[in-house]
Amino acid sequence: MMRLLAFQLVVLLALLASPVLAVQPSEMLADPKLEARARSISEELRCLVCQNQSIDESDADLAHDLRVLLRARLLAGDSDAQAIKYIVDRYGQFVLLKPPVEPATYALWLSPLLLVLFGAAGIAVYLRRRRAQLEPAALSAAEEAELKRLIEEGGP
């Protein structure tokens, strides 16, 4: 009986467990709506210490400070865009995990499109050439005459 209870407890606890999060309960805002906004913004901001994690995932000290700061901005009434701008003003565009479309990033955004266009052009050229090869060549004058002779004589 005790064993079954213990087993059930373990299963229950395993189900309750959630993935380890960098965001500490003490950082969270009381207002769930505001907290949800803070979470979605911080998922888009790069942690400058680890650089390939967002500040939402990072355990770095600075990421913690930025999460707290971001929540303070939201509490103070900043819109999402204002709060993001506040951090970009201090750390630059680099903190945006998704780079904005602007002259400096045109190459980044447009190169996939260019590659597709190049590929499509290549395929078009290839197909046209192949069709030209598949089409039988016209008969020469001698062949034409031979054919006519064969038809008129009704057999070789």
Place this chain on the structure above:
Amino acid sequence: MRRRLIFVLPALVFLALAAAFYAGLDRDPQLVPSALIGKPVPQFALPALLDGNDGLKTADLKGKVVLVNVFASWCVPCRAEHPLLMRLAKEGVELDGINYKDKPEDAKLWLTNLGDPYKRIGCDLEGTVGIDWGVYGVPETFVIDRAGTIRFKQVGPLTPDVINDTIVPLVRKLSK
């Protein structure tokens, strides 16, 4: 002619890529271009670390060329660059410090043991002013011109090369 171009093209693309990658070899991917270069010093006011001093605020950084060094006693590279800061101070470069997320008693001990190269030191206990300065890796050193504009930022410890090749010439140029 067009045939030959098709064979040469991949080689050209390869050469261009190789050149780009070679140029990138020496670049440190950890370095983030500072958003604050060419911008005025952020608005801030920090209490003094040492008794009897004034602390550090925006107005202190106007009217002269000054270096601002962000340091902490817990930061190992800070210890490595400290003798260079002492040298700069001895050479007459004005140096102010921001003590970043440090315990004041630790920072005081640090200055007692290693020497104090700073004219003013502000205590940034929470690191909020550090964020205003775009600090992400202590130590960081900023060069501020007379108008109070940030002209250069070194992320990580200063080295003799950076001081001799960049900071000293820049300070000299701005001081003219």
